[in-house]
Every structure is written in structure tokens, then in C-alpha cells.
Amino acid sequence: MALALGAAPAWSQTAAFPSALAWHERRDVYPQGVASGDPHSDSVLLWTRRPPHEGRAAEKLNVEVAEDEAFQCVVARAEAPVPAASDWTCRVLAGGLKPARVYWYRFTDAEGQGSRIGRTITAPSDNDTRPVRFAFVSCQNANDGAQNAYRRMIYEDQRVREEDRLGFVLHLGDFIYEIVWYPEDRPQGMYDRKIRDIVRYEHGEKIQDFHIPTVVDDYRAIYRSYLQDQDLQDARARWPFVAMWDNHEFSWLGWQSLQKFQGVTRPAQTRKVAANQAFFEYQPARLWQPGGASLDRFHAPDVSDAPVTRFDQHGLGQEPNNLTAIGSLRGYRGLRWGRHVELIVTDQRSYRSEDPTDRPEAKAFSSPDFPEFMPEEALEMMDAGSAANGGRPSSSVRYGSAEVPNFRREQPPQTILGAEQKAWFLEKLRSSKATWKIWGNTVATLDMRADLQNLPPGLTAPWPGAGYAGSPLADYGTAYVERAEIYDFVRAHGITGFATIAGDRHSFWAGLAADTLPPKPFEPVGVAFVTGSISAPGVVEALEYALPKDHPLRALYVGQGPADHRPQPTLNLLLRHGVRSCLEYLRSGDIQKARALSNPGLSPHVAFVDMGGHGYTAVRASGDSFEAEFVCIPRPVERNLGPDGGPLLYRARCQARLWGKGQVPKLLTEILEGDPRFSV
Numbered sequence: 001m002a003l004a005l006g007a008a009p010a011w012s013q014t015a016a017f018p019s020a021l022a023w024h025e026r027r028d029v030y031p032q033g034v035a036s037g038d039p040h041s042d043s044v045l046l047w048t049r050r051p052p053h054e055g056r057a058a059e060k061l062n063v064e065v066a067e068d069e070a071f072q073c074v075v076a077r078a079e080a081p082v083p084a085a086s087d088w089t090c091r092v093l094a095g096g097l098k099p100a101r102v103y104w105y106r107f108t109d110a111e112g113q114g115s116r117i118g119r120t121i122t123a124p125s126d127n128d129t130r131p132v133r134f135a136f137v138s139c140q141n142a143n144d145g146a147q148n149a150y151r152r153m154i155y156e157d158q159r160v161r162e163e164d165r166l167g168f169v170l171h172l173g174d175f176i177y178e179i180v181w182y183p184e185d186r187p188q189g190m191y192d193r194k195i196r197d198i199v200r201y202e203h204g205e206k207i208q209d210f211h212i213p214t215v216v217d218d219y220r221a222i223y224r225s226y227l228q229d230q231d232l233q234d235a236r237a238r239w240p241f242v243a244m245w246d247n248h249e250f251s252w253l254g255w256q257s258l259q260k261f262q263g264v265t266r267p268a269q270t271r272k273v274a275a276n277q278a279f280f281e282y283q284p285a286r287l288w289q290p291g292g293a294s295l296d297r298f299h300a301p302d303v304s305d306a307p308v309t310r311f312d313q314h315g316l317g318q319e320p321n322n323l324t325a326i327g328s329l330r331g332y333r334g335l336r337w338g339r340h341v342e343l344i345v346t347d348q349r350s351y352r353s354e355d356p357t358d359r360p361e362a363k364a365f366s367s368p369d370f371p372e373f374m375p376e377e378a379l380e381m382m383d384a385g386s387a388a389n390g391g392r393p394s395s396s397v398r399y400g401s402a403e404v405p406n407f408r409r410e411q412p413p414q415t416i417l418g419a420e421q422k423a424w425f426l427e428k429l430r431s432s433k434a435t436w437k438i439w440g441n442t443v444a445t446l447d448m449r450a451d452l453q454n455l456p457p458g459l460t461a462p463w464p465g466a467g468y469a470g471s472p473l474a475d476y477g478t479a480y481v482e483r484a485e486i487y488d489f490v491r492a493h494g495i496t497g498f499a500t501i502a503g504d505r506h507s508f509w510a511g512l513a514a515d516t517l518p519p520k521p522f523e524p525v526g527v528a529f530v531t532g533s534i535s536a537p538g539v540v541e542a543l544e545y546a547l548p549k550d551h552p553l554r555a556l557y558v559g560q561g562p563a564d565h566r567p568q569p570t571l572n573l574l575l576r577h578g579v580r581s582c583l584e585y586l587r588s589g590d591i592q593k594a595r596a597l598s599n600p601g602l603s604p605h606v607a608f609v610d611m612g613g614h615g616y617t618a619v620r621a622s623g624d625s626f627e628a629e630f631v632c633i634p635r636p637v638e639r640n641l642g643p644d645g646g647p648l649l650y651r652a653r654c655q656a657r658l659w660g661k662g663q664v665p666k667l668l669t670e671i672l673e674g675d676p677r678f679s680v
């Protein structure tokens with residue numbers, strides 16, 4: 001028996017029947033297409049948007065779920081409301097479905113005007129031992145890029161055997177970029193890209209040369225605009241998505257309900273609620289609202305933008321409007337696929353404490369001589385706060401010839417998850433019976449490290465740090481205390497099959513999850529991956545423009561060997577092998593010779609890194625292995641109209657065999673297509 005729950009009474013049927021609706025497809029009436037999300041083994045959420053057409057609103061839509069694309073075997077049907085209060089979006093929970101099955105769904109209004117047909121897939125039942133396949137993605141920017149990666153994903157999925165097809169797409173955030181440039185704001189474009197005219201905020205605020213949303217209608221406007229992208233819309237119509245917000249669904253440098261622009265933190269409780277509302281309306285996801293969940297609508301609490309000045313020992317702002325705003329929608333959740341996959345999705349923005357490396361005082365640890373990097377000891381001090389050095393933090397940290405005051409010594413250590421979510425997360429990890437405990441984390445966990453202490457004298461100013469350099473990316477790469485707490489928990493509880501997968505960094509990474517690196521002990525407890533952006537520009541592209549041509553350390557970032565005609569992503573070589581490899585490449589252009597000078601103490605935790613890559617990552621998780629395949633495309637500067645979405649740059653696969661209690665995970669990297677020579 002299957003049923004579909006809209007707000008109207010559920011309708012159920014025991015046997016499949018042919019559709020009796022006079023559906024005729026009118027994609028123009030449903031301009032944002034259809035979507036499905038958060039599949040369970042017996043249910044899935046279905047979504048569409050049906051705004052008034054030729055002046056007529058549809059109060060209700062018929063939704064049908066069928067076992068076939070021709071809708072001859074309809075298994076569930078319901079009427080679902082399309083409230084104006086939800087910006088004419090419609091959510092339906094289709095239930096009573098069979099596990100691990102492909103279903104087709106469509107919406108039809110009273111006049112027979114139908115949405116496009118969507119395809120969705122239920123999760124396998126908990127005892128299903130077949131491998132689970134899915135893709136994870138992040139960071140799509142329609143303002144300055146094209147979503148070719150989705151076209152490639154669709155193309156490949158259509159051409160593999162049924163059992164090798166993706167079961168779902170995990171979207172780890174930056175589904176939208178709330179910061180928008182209008183073409184006239186940047187006639188020079190953005191790096192390699194031109195600015196597209198995608199949205200005009202009716203109530204927007206202009207800051208410097210960009211615009212940000214201020215009310216729910218502005219946030220809705222950007223989702224509407226993004227979802228008119230054909231490649232994204234086709235992907236949402238092909239697979240169920242599991243979506244989690246990162247920062248840009250609310251605000252670029254946002255944390256809790258605060259925004260930060262031009263170095264000034266400001267309360268933005270009303271905007272956080274607006275961002276949550278638009279996410280609720282546009283992402284079919286099993287989210288929790290206080291006071292009982294309604295699929296129909298988001299219950300926006302009344303909040304005001306009041307200053308947040310008092311924080312508890314976990315960095316949580318105690319101002320009541322802050323607590324109400326961040327509590328208006330809970331995004332963290334767990335989902336299960338068969339015997340092998342427990343997906344634990346967390347929220348890295350709503351409960352986190354302020355990023356200490358973004359404080360004005362932290363600027364004392366950066367220098368244009370060493371772009372992107374700060375000394376690890378400074379990063380550790382800023383992260384740990386009062387917990388540094390066993391609870392006896394030093395009063396200052398040396399940076400070159402300066403003694404920089406420890407501005408964090410009286411504040412609690414940084415948290416990204418916040419206390420309540422962290423407790424939930426650890427309990428989820430501990431109690432999971434799945435082979436692979438996959439942490440769907442919007443921000444990356446691997447250290448981005450360089451051995452700037454190994455620079456030869458005379459090349460540039462001496463490195464002001466005591467040892468290795470790290471990069472302040474506001475993620476788990478520098479949230480050492482909390483990361484260690486999580487990894488120590490994994491170790492202490494003998495949890496195997498622990499994998500972190502993340503986005504946000506606009507780069508591909510594969511490696512091992514370890515709380516400390518040499519010269520400290522290196523004891524990995526899991527595997528860790530980061531996916532390249534779908535389309536948002538990465539740091540290599542930015543550096544090609546921003547790093548002065550005569551910068552003395554250009555060889556470490558976007559260097560050129562003697563035979564190269566354009567800059568190469570030597571930053572990858574720096575992070576993987578170190579400064580000596582980069583300088584050798586600059587001298588000889590010989591990548592083998594360069595790798596031979598690898599510093600083994602630098603990055604034993606990194607198997608693969610590409611700071612310039614775009615595309616997606618496909619995962620296969622089985623009873624004995626976890627494979628992540630990086631599908632990397634060229635910079636998506638323009639939309640590619642080919643059926644495959646354009647060429648591939650490379651395809652790289654990193655595989656870990658399941659390890660036992662007390663054993664150390666290992667990664668094996670294979671390059672299947674192309675030559676990411678600086679990445680390995």
C-alpha cells in the first residue's frame with residue numbers, strides 16, 4: 001500500500017492503476033521543475049512550484065507516483081496544497097513505497113497542466129547488502145559559472161548498468177550564493193568568468209560592489225533563479241537530493257544569526273529566519289521545525305535584529321532572538337541506505353562560534369609575503385583559546401620578530417557543531433550499525449599545510465612561524481580541539497568505517513582523518529574527502545589573477561616550469577609534497593624530479609589534492625570498501641551544450657578497504673583518465 005501525504009487527507013491504494021488524469025506537460029507553468037529529497041526505504045519527499053499562471057493560481061495539485069514513466073502503474077496519488085504563503089511551492093511525502101526502487105512522479109493542476117516528470121529512488125532496506133552509490137557536490141554559482149558538472153553526471157549515469165547508477169545526490173551546501181554581482185557592478189567579470197544577470201533583489205542591500213538579500217522574498221528570488229538552470233533542474237528531476245545548507249544559503253561570513261561585512265559583525269536574526277524559510281520552501285528535506293512539522297509551510301517566528309553580546313561556554317549567543325532564529329529550522333539529520341551506509345549530515349553554520357582567524361587581531365599572523373598561510377602554532381592558539389597548553393594558554397605567540405598578544409586566552413575553544421548538535425552527532429556515530437559511518441559535513445576536515453619553514457634563505461622574507469604553515473579556512477582543518485574530540489571518540493569507541501565527506505573548499509581532496517600531524521603523532525581514524533565545486537571559482541583561479549606576477553613565491557602557488565606557457569596549479573604540489581618540490585619544478589619542469597624531493601613529514605594525511613578542480617565526486621560504499629571517484633571538468637566558464645556537458649580533465653579514484661578495530665585505514669589512488677600531475 002502506498003500513500004502520499006500532502007496537507008489534504010492521504011489517499012492510498014493497494015493495487016497499481018493507470019493514471020486517469022489528463023496530464024499534458026507544461027514546463028512553463030512549473031518554471032523551477034520538480035525535485036525529490038531525503039528518501040527512506042519506504043518514503044520520499046516530492047516537490048514542485050506552481051506560481052499563478054496567466055493570473056490563475058492553482059490551490060491544489062494532483063501528485064501521482066508510478067512505477068513506470070508512462071504512469072500506467074500509479075501506486076500513490078494525493079492532492080497537495082500550493083500555498084501563496086510558501087511562494088507557491090508544494091511538498092508531498094510519498095509513503096508506503098518499496099525499498100531500493102525507482103519511481104516516477106508528476107504534478108497536475110485542475111486544468112491538466114502538468115509538471116515535467118521526475119524520477120526518484122527509495123533507499124534500500126537496512127539489511128540490503130548491495131553496494132550503495134551516490135554523488136556528493138557543493139558550491140554552484142550561477143552568477144559566474146555554468147553547471148556543466150550536472151550534465152556530465154546525468155550523461156554518465158544514463159550509460160552505466162542499472163546497479164551502478166547513483167542512488168542519490170548529497171548537496172553539501174552553497175546551493176545558492178546569496179552574494180550577487182549585477183553585470184554593471186563588475187564589467188571586468190570575475191577572474192575567468194563574466195557576470196550573468198541572474199537576479200535583482202527587490203529589497204537587496206548593496207555592499208561594496210555586490211548585493212545581498214534582506215528579506216524572504218529576496219532569498220526566494222535567488223532560489224527561483226538558480227532552479228531555472230537547465231542542468232541543475234534536470235539533475236533534481238533525476239535523483240533524490242539530500243541537501244544541507246552551508247554559509248551562502250544565509251550569509252557569506254555568517255555564523256549563528258550574525259553577519260559580517262567589511263569586518264563589522266551585525267545582528268541578522270530576521271535574515272537568518274528568512275534564509276531558513278527559503279531553504280525550507282525550495283529544498284525537499286526532512287527538517288524539523290519547533291511546534292510540530294508541517295510540510296505545507298514554514299512557521300517564521302517573529303524576531304528582531306538585536307545585538308548578540310553574551311555567549312555561553314560553547315560560544316552560543318544567548319540573545320533570545322538569536323536562539324529563536326537558529327532554532328526555527330533544524331537541518332542536521334541521519335539517513336540510512338542499506339547495510340552499508342549511515343549518512344550523518346551536520347550543520348556547520350548555525351551553532352558555531354566565531355571563526356577566530358577572522359578576528360581583526362588575527363591579521364597580525366598574516367603577511368602578503370605568504371598568501372593563504374599562517375603559522376600552525378598561531379592557528380592552534382586561536383582555536384584552543386583558554387584550553388590551550390592544558391588550560392594554561394600563553395600570553396603571546398611569536399610571529400617573526402613580533403610578540404602577538406593571545407587575544408583568545410580567556411575565551412572557550414572554538415566549536416563548529418555546538419554542544420547540542422555535537423552530542424547528537426557522537427551518539428549517532430556510536431550507535432550506528434552500518435558498515436560506513438559517513439559524516440556529511442559541509443566544511444572540510446583535512447589540514448591544508450605547507451612546509452614554509454623549508455624555504456631556502458634569500459628567496460623572500462624569512463618564514464615568521466616556528467614550523468609548518470596552515471591555512472585559515474574556517475573549517476575543521478584548523479578546528480583542532482573539536483576535531484580531536486570527535487576523532488578521539490571514534491578511536492575510543494572502536495568505530496570503524498568512519499568517512500568524512502565535505503565541500504566548501506572548491507577543491508578535490510582525498511586523505512586520512514587524523515587529529516595531529518608530524519612531528520606530533522599521526523594516527524588516522526578514518527578516511528576524508530572533499531569535493532571540488534560544481535562551478536564556483538577556486539583558489540587557483542583567484543591566485544592567477546590576484547598574485548602579483550613578480551611575487552617571489554609564485555612557484556609555490558601558480559608556478560610555471562621552463563616549458564609551460566601558462567600558470568600551473570603548483571599549489572597542489574606545495575600541499576602534497578612541499579616547497580622543495582615546487583622549486584624543483586620551477587627549475588626543471590620535471591614533475592618526477594619534483595616529487596622525488598617530497599617532504600614525508602608534510603602531508604602523510606593527503607593522498608590527492610587539486611585546488612583548482614571542479615566537478616563532482618561519486619561514491620561506492622560496499623561491505624569491504626569505500627571508493628570516491630573525482631570526476632573533474634574544465635573550469636565551467638560557459639555552459640557546454642553537448643550531451644556530456646563537455647570534456648573531462650581527469651577521473652581519479654581513491655579507495656579504502658574496510659579496516660578492523662585498531663587498524664589504520666589506507667588509501668589507494670588510481671588515475672583512470674587524464675593526468676592530474678600536480679595532485680598526486
Ligand SMILES: [Fe+2]
Nearest residue numbers: 139174504536
Ligand atoms: Fe562555496
